[in-house]
Amino acid sequence: MSARGNFSSRIGFILAAAGSAVGLGNIWKFPFEVADGGGAAFVLIYLIFAFILCFPVMVTEVAIGRKTEKNPIGAFNALGFRRWNIIGKFGILCGVLILSFYNVVAGWAFGYFLEMIVGNFGIGDTFGTFTSDIVKVGGYAVVFMLTTAYIVSKGVSGGIEKLAKILMPTLIIMILSLVAYSFTLPNAIEGVKYYLVPDLSKLTNVNTIGGALRQAFFSLSLGMGALITYGSYLSKKENIVSSSVMITLFDVGIAFIAGLMMFPLVAYNLGGEMSNVQGGAGLIFVTLPGVFETLGGTLGVIVGGFFFLLLSFAALTSTVSLLEVPVSFVVDEYKMKRTKAVIIMSAIIFIIGLPSLVGNGYSEFFTNAFKLPGGSTDFMTLVGYITDVLLMFGGFLIVTFAAYVWKKENLAEEISQGYPGFNDSIIKKLLNFCISYLCPVLLALLFVMVVLNNFF
Numbered sequence: 001m002s003a004r005g006n007f008s009s010r011i012g013f014i015l016a017a018a019g020s021a022v023g024l025g026n027i028w029k030f031p032f033e034v035a036d037g038g039g040a041a042f043v044l045i046y047l048i049f050a051f052i053l054c055f056p057v058m059v060t061e062v063a064i065g066r067k068t069e070k071n072p073i074g075a076f077n078a079l080g081f082r083r084w085n086i087i088g089k090f091g092i093l094c095g096v097l098i099l100s101f102y103n104v105v106a107g108w109a110f111g112y113f114l115e116m117i118v119g120n121f122g123i124g125d126t127f128g129t130f131t132s133d134i135v136k137v138g139g140y141a142v143v144f145m146l147t148t149a150y151i152v153s154k155g156v157s158g159g160i161e162k163l164a165k166i167l168m169p170t171l172i173i174m175i176l177s178l179v180a181y182s183f184t185l186p187n188a189i190e191g192v193k194y195y196l197v198p199d200l201s202k203l204t205n206v207n208t209i210g211g212a213l214r215q216a217f218f219s220l221s222l223g224m225g226a227l228i229t230y231g232s233y234l235s236k237k238e239n240i241v242s243s244s245v246m247i248t249l250f251d252v253g254i255a256f257i258a259g260l261m262m263f264p265l266v267a268y269n270l271g272g273e274m275s276n277v278q279g280g281a282g283l284i285f286v287t288l289p290g291v292f293e294t295l296g297g298t299l300g301v302i303v304g305g306f307f308f309l310l311l312s313f314a315a316l317t318s319t320v321s322l323l324e325v326p327v328s329f330v331v332d333e334y335k336m337k338r339t340k341a342v343i344i345m346s347a348i349i350f351i352i353g354l355p356s357l358v359g360n361g362y363s364e365f366f367t368n369a370f371k372l373p374g375g376s377t378d379f380m381t382l383v384g385y386i387t388d389v390l391l392m393f394g395g396f397l398i399v400t401f402a403a404y405v406w407k408k409e410n411l412a413e414e415i416s417q418g419y420p421g422f423n424d425s426i427i428k429k430l431l432n433f434c435i436s437y438l439c440p441v442l443l444a445l446l447f448v449m450v451v452l453n454n455f456f
């Protein structure tokens, strides 16, 4: 195990996995999905899904990884079910695709940090010009990918774990200070109401339900083997169930708090008229700079800079986990040196990301050419949809595999290492019920629903 690397402590693993989970998905995507999905009803469904559908997938992924000490493809081979390694193949593909566009958005966040500290608040009004300035955003994307590659090249405990141990606590302090600040603004309460008082009629809306599930999978980094990979570096002494509880709470908690920070800011900007909320990717990049501007010179620079730095940090612990998945694959299966694997993989992923980079204004084709029922869309949005759906499908396959192919007893045996009482606990019964019935059935149904709703 030491040749591949491993986490040096339980808290290191939890922070790294929480770092993977907490990212643009929580701070950038979650609030605008909430706005698009109808406010608090979305939040409620999201929370339910995170615990009943996603949590069992997480435990299963970590257990498969730790049992086999392998990457997502090698893991299924090592268990003796080579045909099922298709889960890992799709998973790695999915990770590569996610990182290819995620890195572009992470680059924007970093670019905005630089714009805020020089006081360029007007950037929000010219977001489209910013994203089509290929030299600038291309440069930021390169910087972000290089930073990610550098950290992954340092290995599991020396790179990924160390980064998470520094950035995750910093992130918590930053986000809590921003929440405290945003609560002091006029109309904050209107924002909180919009965020937390559900419109019950939306609870049965297909868009709301589908969006909440997609968001839960993406946000928890599930369905593609990121947690198989991280689990493969976890010691047998550790309790998988309680670690997964912590990771889930961490992720859900940060997303929830990000909303508490965001909606008072938005309400302040809209003078409390929450019916004018605009969702979409622009919520952060278009609306917030204007909010920071109204705070006035130095304060705006500090709060705005702080915010986008926070966003960049959150993104970095996620890009690192996304890169680690294909890297672990070539390191395990082709015995390639980590550094070489990192260079090759990050270069490939960067190239695959070029259409996403130019598809936000620079290239007319990649910005508009893709047709979905909701209208034409850009390349990045399309890839985002496809990968979201793949994650849900991956989650469905992973629990089905564990329950009916690998078998529940083997899963239980792996979990009980580091959790001796597991076999006699109610947790085991609940988990078995979820992975055998609840998750496969609901995930299959919801998967069909989301695909029909989004693509047909």
Ligand code: PHE
Pocket: 020, 021, 022, 023, 024, 025, 026, 098, 218, 219, 220, 221, 222, 224, 226, 318, 319, 321, 322
């Ligand atoms: N969970 C990350 C986020 O919310 C994104 C991610 C998805 C990371 C899948 C790894 C795997 O930003």
